Amino acid sequence: MLTSVAALIVLAGLYSVHMMEEHGHIITGMNNQIVWGIPHVFAIFMIVAASGVLNVSSIGSVFNKPAYKARAPLAGLLSLAMLAGGLTVLMLDLGRPDRIIVAATNYNLTSVFAWNVLLYSAMFAAVVVYLWTMMEARMQPWSKHAGFVVFIWRFALTTGTGVIFSFLVARQAYGSAILPPMFIVISFAWGLAVFHIVQSAIYQWNGKMLDEYVQKRMKNLLGVFVVAALYFVVVYHLTNLYFARQVEFERFILADGGIYPLLFWAGYVVLGNLLPLLLIYLPGWGKTQHVAVASAMVILGGFAFLYVFIIGGQAFPLSIFPGFEVKSSFGDGVIGLYSPSLPEVLLGFGGVGIAFLITAVGIRVLNFVPREIPKKAL
Amino acid sequence: MLRLLSILAVLCLCIPAYATESSAIPKLDIGKGGECVKEPQWMRKNHMHLLTHQRDEVVHKGVRDDKISLKNCIECHASTKDDSVIARDDSFCVACHRYEAVKLDCFECHSGERKSAWLKRNSK
Amino acid sequence: MSEINVQRRQFLKMSMGVAAVSIAPGIFLFDMAHGKADANKVRWGMLIETANCAEGCNDCVTACNTENGLSDGVSSTDSQWIRKIEIKDISTGRETSLPMMCQHCEHPPCVDVCPTGASFKRADGIVLVDKHLCIGCRYCMMACPYKARSFVHEPLQNQNPDVPRGRGTVESCTMCVHRIDQGQQPACAVACPNKSILFGNLNDPDSEIATRIRTVASAQVRADLGLNPGVRYQGL
Ligand code: SF4
Ligand code: SF4
Numbered sequence: 001m002l003t004s005v006a007a008l009i010v011l012a013g014l015y016s017v018h019m020m021e022e023h024g025h026i027i028t029g030m031n032n033q034i035v036w037g038i039p040h041v042f043a044i045f046m047i048v049a050a051s052g053v054l055n056v057s058s059i060g061s062v063f064n065k066p067a068y069k070a071r072a073p074l075a076g077l078l079s080l081a082m083l084a085g086g087l088t089v090l091m092l093d094l095g096r097p098d099r100i101i102v103a104a105t106n107y108n109l110t111s112v113f114a115w116n117v118l119l120y121s122a123m124f125a126a127v128v129v130y131l132w133t134m135m136e137a138r139m140q141p142w143s144k145h146a147g148f149v150v151f152i153w154r155f156a157l158t159t160g161t162g163v164i165f166s167f168l169v170a171r172q173a174y175g176s177a178i179l180p181p182m183f184i185v186i187s188f189a190w191g192l193a194v195f196h197i198v199q200s201a202i203y204q205w206n207g208k209m210l211d212e213y214v215q216k217r218m219k220n221l222l223g224v225f226v227v228a229a230l231y232f233v234v235v236y237h238l239t240n241l242y243f244a245r246q247v248e249f250e251r252f253i254l255a256d257g258g259i260y261p262l263l264f265w266a267g268y269v270v271l272g273n274l275l276p277l278l279l280i281y282l283p284g285w286g287k288t289q290h291v292a293v294a295s296a297m298v299i300l301g302g303f304a305f306l307y308v309f310i311i312g313g314q315a316f317p318l319s320i321f322p323g324f325e326v327k328s329s330f331g332d333g334v335i336g337l338y339s340p341s342l343p344e345v346l347l348g349f350g351g352v353g354i355a356f357l358i359t360a361v362g363i364r365v366l367n368f369v370p371r372e373i374p375k376k377a378l
Numbered sequence: 379m380l381r382l383l384s385i386l387a388v389l390c391l392c393i394p395a396y397a398t399e400s401s402a403i404p405k406l407d408i409g410k411g412g413e414c415v416k417e418p419q420w421m422r423k424n425h426m427h428l429l430t431h432q433r434d435e436v437v438h439k440g441v442r443d444d445k446i447s448l449k450n451c452i453e454c455h456a457s458t459k460d461d462s463v464i465a466r467d468d469s470f471c472v473a474c475h476r477y478e479a480v481k482l483d484c485f486e487c488h489s490g491e492r493k494s495a496w497l498k499r500n501s502k
Numbered sequence: 503m504s505e506i507n508v509q510r511r512q513f514l515k516m517s518m519g520v521a522a523v524s525i526a527p528g529i530f531l532f533d534m535a536h537g538k539a540d541a542n543k544v545r546w547g548m549l550i551e552t553a554n555c556a557e558g559c560n561d562c563v564t565a566c567n568t569e570n571g572l573s574d575g576v577s578s579t580d581s582q583w584i585r586k587i588e589i590k591d592i593s594t595g596r597e598t599s600l601p602m603m604c605q606h607c608e609h610p611p612c613v614d615v616c617p618t619g620a621s622f623k624r625a626d627g628i629v630l631v632d633k634h635l636c637i638g639c640r641y642c643m644m645a646c647p648y649k650a651r652s653f654v655h656e657p658l659q660n661q662n663p664d665v666p667r668g669r670g671t672v673e674s675c676t677m678c679v680h681r682i683d684q685g686q687q688p689a690c691a692v693a694c695p696n697k698s699i700l701f702g703n704l705n706d707p708d709s710e711i712a713t714r715i716r717t718v719a720s721a722q723v724r725a726d727l728g729l730n731p732g733v734r735y736q737g738l
Contacts, residue, residue: 024655024656024657024669025655026579032579032580032649032651032653035643035653036644094638094670095636095637095639095640095671095672096638096670099637100637102618103617106635107617107618107619108613108616108617108618110614110615111614111615111616111617111641112615113641117617167615167645168611168645169611169727170611170724318648318649320587320648320649321587321589321723324589324592325590326588326590327587328585328586328588329582329586330576330582332585336578437630437634439624440624440679442684452663486657486668486669487658487671489662491663492663493664496660496662496663500571500662
């Protein structure tokens with residue numbers, strides 16, 4: 001049932017891609033000021049979360065925690081699914097998706113974007129190998145090594161995602177060295193949140209109960225990651241406030257910018273951090289269903305954060321003439337306007353649909369449901 | 379790039395077949411026509427190489443060899459009726475590419491019209 | 503790219519006698535005429551005298567649109583290769599009007615970030631997009647500090663045969679490269695009624711632009727970024 005809904009969403013996404021090919025990007029809300037829009041919010045969320053979800057496997061295989069080891073295959077599958085979903089969205093949003101082969105055969109080695117294409121493909125391969133070593137008894141001895149490669153590689157991957165932005169020195173919002181580590185920590189929180197949701201859903205459908213000990217450990221971990229991510233975001237904004245030329249931008253994003261401060265405070269800080277932390281840590285709460293709700297909030301908060309970061313960051317005008325008031329016919333000196341249109345939102349959800357389908361099919365066909373080792377053995 | 383190669387592959391495979399079967403050659407409006415670079419059979423097989431080579435020379439190095447530029451091809455091969463190589467089903471480029479079922483990818487960006495005609499229309 | 507290029511080149515070498523013979527002298531003549539033999543001999547640039555540039559005058563923009571077949575539209579999805587900016591010094595209140603376009607940076611960020619190498623710099627300093635390679639990712643638009651680039655949001659028709667442009671690719675001022683290659687000046691420089699745009703070879707010490715840059719004060723926009731743009735401004 002859910003699967004067919006997902007399939008429908010994917011179809012709707014593909015249809016919007018077709019429309020975008022036919023009419024051009026004019027039917028999206030993106031323009032010459034806001035050049036990256038909703039599709040990039042979805043794509044980057046999924047790619048970042050794909051790397052973060054692997055944390056679950058890493059804790060299992062690299063740090064040898066059996067409770068996580070039992071979950072490593074599921075985490076691997078989720079990672080593949082989200083990577084596939086995110087990359088598909090990114091690819092189909094290109095102005096000329098038909099030329100994807102050009103991107104695959106022409107590399108400009110100074111481009112962070114080109115590195116990322118390599119990082120993503122290698123990541124894909126590494127996770128597939130890793131899954132294989134876990135699922136195939138003969139390969140088990142290699143599992144730890146593969147896990148280690150994946151562990152290292154996903155740091156590279158998320159760093160790469162952060163670097164895409166931190167190389168944009170001309171833009172106030174980006175060009176900061178703190179972005180790569182910030183993305184890594186954020187990825188832990190988002191990845192684990194996605195994992196929690198999928199795990200509770202699987203247990204629910206199979207009528208199983210999550211082992212209490214495991215549940216407690218995982219929810220605490222989520223809490224720690226959420227706090228750490230929030231810490232990095234705070235540092236990012238504080239360092240920006242420290243540089244005089246960035247103060248204007250921070251005022252825009254945090255106070256005067258209309259939708260962006262609203263999304264930041266209400267969406268990211270409150271919904272994405274404070275409420276989930278309450279749900280996790282408040283005495284008497286923190287049960288499976290609370291954690292699932294908290295995870296959903298973390299994910300929504302993640303989207304809010306990326307919307308502010310990606311779109312708000314572009315909406316703030318470039319400072320071409322610092323110290324001058326500027327006006328022109330090309331939007332110099334004014335806040336860029338952006339209203340997402342249906343096709344691009346559908347494209348974004350199409351990517352989520354793809355990730356969902358891959359996960360659902362993977363779980364049906366192969367044995368990805370965590371097999372609990374009795375608590376005594378821990 | 380790869381698309382061009384595949385176009386080439388398809389063309390290379392197809393042309394010998396239809397060269398023997400000359401009755402099936404599509405009817406096309408060759409414009410002024412005439413032989414200026416090489417003889418027609420060679421051009422049918424290889425025009426895409428000339429064009430890709432010339433395209434990289436022009437775009438990256440500014441070496442504009444007028445003789446083998448796309449613009450110059452259009453100059454002679456555009457229909458004498460509507461000044462275009464793509465306007466109709468039997469236009470020079472369209473007729474053959476359709477017959478061979480090879481996607482024509484040049485004219486989403488390039489003009490398929492004779493420059494003189496374009497100038498006449500756009501100078502007013 | 504390179505592998506395919508090699509294949510192509512080999513193919514060309516083997517079977518394309520006629521064309522090769524005609525290309526060789528073409529290159530040779532071109533080098534003679536344009537001094538391409540030594541890449542450092544030529545760096546095209548512009549010097550814009552803002553004192554002459556009249557507020558409200560839009561002649562360079564119109565000339566550019568006509569030359570390159572742009573629509574003249576100014577909505578947020580329309581391409582604008584060159585635009586007039588009115589700036590006002592916040593501390594002194596002095597107002598200046600100037601044209602802004604791709605600054606043809608010596609170290610162009612757009613080229614650094616482009617994943618496919620579609621954005622590139624010619625030997626003579628002109629920064630272009632090879633639309634055959636551009637996949638429309640728009641990373642270059644994010645990276646350009648001057649907001650010089652536009653994305654083609656809609657399918658186009660009726661392009662100038664000398665200026666191919668099309669849906670889904672990014673474009674910007676080409677310094678009228680098709681005119682320069684024929685020894686002409688960019689359309690905006692020709693069109694300016696006040697002669698505010700001086701076009702020339704920055705690397706030729708005897709050229710008018712090089713002489714002027716030596717003798718009068720000029721500035722690069724956002725010089726702090728260290729991109730060394732080829733477009734310079736007087737009276738900023
Ligand atoms: S001005 Fe912008 S588009 Fe032009 S070369 Fe510099 S970075 Fe590239
Ligand atoms: S939009 Fe085109 S030119 Fe710009 S970075 Fe992407 S591929 Fe390169």
